[in-house]
Amino acid sequence: xxxxxxxxxxxxxxxxxxxxxxxxxxxxxxxxxxxxxxxxxxxxxxxxxxxxxxxxxxxxxxxxxxxxxxxxxxxxxxxxxxxxxxxxxxxxxxxxxxxxxxxxxxxxxxxxxxxxxxxxxxxxxxxxxxxxxxxxxxxxxxxxxxxxxxxxxxxxxxxxxxxxxxxxxxxxxxxxxxxxxxxxxxxxxxxxxxxxxxxxxxxxxxxxxxxxxxx
Numbered sequence: 057x058x059x060x061x062x063x064x065x066x067x068x069x070x071x072x073x074x075x076x077x078x079x080x081x082x083x084x085x086x087x088x089x090x091x092x093x094x095x096x097x098x099x100x101x102x103x104x105x106x107x108x109x110x111x112x113x114x115x116x117x118x119x120x121x122x123x124x125x126x127x128x129x130x131x132x133x134x135x136x137x138x139x140x141x142x143x144x145x146x147x148x149x150x151x152x153x154x155x156x157x158x159x160x161x162x163x164x165x166x167x168x169x170x171x172x173x174x175x176x177x178x179x180x181x182x183x184x185x186x187x188x189x190x191x192x193x194x195x196x197x198x199x200x201x202x203x204x205x206x207x208x209x210x211x212x213x214x215x216x217x218x219x220x221x222x223x224x225x226x227x228x229x230x231x232x233x234x235x236x237x238x239x240x241x242x243x244x245x246x247x248x249x250x251x252x253x254x255x256x257x258x259x260x261x262x263x264x265x266x267x268x269x270x271x
Contacts, residue, residue: 058085059178062105064096066114077167084174093117097125100135107177108137112148120151127156134256136177153259181227181258207252218245222258223265
């Protein structure tokens with residue numbers, strides 16, 4: 057079954073290029089393309105795609121605000137969104153992830169990483185451009201809130217073990233290999249972490265790990 061993708065970018069040549077690149081994949085189907093954030097929100101609500109691929113700098117409404125409206129903390133059924141931008145700026149990364157984005161890529165990422173990010177978002181995982189991840193870690197460590205939220209129940213030792221590689225951007229398969237457990241067991245631990253932390257996705261779990269100094 058194909059992953060249905062909505063693209064939003066204000067440059068026609070970029071929209072066309074991304075659509076051609078993704079449509080060439082056997083299991084990805086581009087169902088719509090928007091030229092600004094406002095149109096992206098409207099099309100997302102009309103078309104109900106599986107994943108949104110949004111630029112940040114767009115007219116009428118930027119990609120971060122569009123992401124917040126479709127995937128923010130108050131959204132009951134959040135759309136998995138990957139943010140893609142030319143600009144490698146920390147405030148964009150933070151803004152996108154806090155707005156609910158499941159991935160952050162630069163436009164020079166290349167077809168393989170882009171396709172991987174779309175699949176990760178559709179599977180409930182997160183992919184952040186490797187060039188951004190190390191700085192992101194440092195920034196979150198520096199910006200720890202004085203009183204991060206507490207889990208509703210204490211984390212088990214195994215959940216703590218799963219938490220760290222999740223925060224480092226590892227996939228469930230990679231974590232399973234490192235801890236010598238099955239991917240489905242990783243998924244179960246991650247579900248427990250999300251429930252205990254009140255997190256809606258693994259990005260929010262990772263942010264909590266940074267906030268509490270576990271990474």
